[in-house]
Amino acid sequence: MDVEAIYKNADAILTGHFLLSSGAHSGYYLQSAKALEDPKTAEKLATMLAEQIRAADIEARVVCAPALGGILAGYELARALGVRSIFTERVEGKMTLRRGFGVKQGEKVIVCEDVITTGGSALECAKTAEALGGEIVAFAALANRGFCRRVGGAIGGEVCKLPRNKPFFALTDFDFPVYPPDQCPLCAKYGKPVKPGSRPSA
Numbered sequence: 001m002d003v004e005a006i007y008k009n010a011d012a013i014l015t016g017h018f019l020l021s022s023g024a025h026s027g028y029y030l031q032s033a034k035a036l037e038d039p040k041t042a043e044k045l046a047t048m049l050a051e052q053i054r055a056a057d058i059e060a061r062v063v064c065a066p067a068l069g070g071i072l073a074g075y076e077l078a079r080a081l082g083v084r085s086i087f088t089e090r091v092e093g094k095m096t097l098r099r100g101f102g103v104k105q106g107e108k109v110i111v112c113e114d115v116i117t118t119g120g121s122a123l124e125c126a127k128t129a130e131a132l133g134g135e136i137v138a139f140a141a142l143a144n145r146g147f148c149r150r151v152g153g154a155i156g157g158e159v160c161k162l163p164r165n166k167p168f169f170a171l172t173d174f175d176f177p178v179y180p181p182d183q184c185p186l187c188a189k190y191g192k193p194v195k196p197g198s199r200p201s202a
Helices: 003-009 039-055 071-081 120-131 186-190
Strands: 013-019 025-030 062-066 084-091 094-097 108-116 135-144 168-173
Touching: 003 013, 003 039, 003 135, 003 168, 013 186, 025 186, 039 071, 039 135, 039 168, 062 071, 062 120, 071 084, 071 108, 071 135, 084 120, 094 120, 108 120, 120 135
Parallel strands: 062 084, 062 108, 108 135, 135 168
Antiparallel strands: 013 025, 084 094
């Protein structure tokens, strides 16, 4: 399955001038909600991701996703793996597990996002689960913006916030140009960048 083609066909690759969660600017933005709008496509993508995780002999009892963007991807991955699905959400700026969700002591957890940029939200989600006694065994995402090196991938950088001792699985890399705000050539053309995502920028 050509993941990039799926995103393009779903109009999930936006072009313009965008403010990423990391605070950097880019001419491209991945709106995974559009790619997941079709339940059959969401199921296929999650099944592919689950196959990668199984091939690496990673076992978990629960998939935990940060709201809002990770909920659909996390649920579909949990369904493909046959495990529980829970999600964290921010309350007054702090990532929290609510709605009766829980993590048992020693329970193995996979943290799943729709898109991993630097991994900030995923790391917050992981720390929330760990604080309740969970054991993070892997990170996963449908798409990787290239800041973090995934299993089988060739790109990644120092700005990645994911722990280096945990595997990171994703279906593909989107290596779009990213600019520091004070060096962004798009600002002169488009003015102020827009923030389509669900998390405030850094």
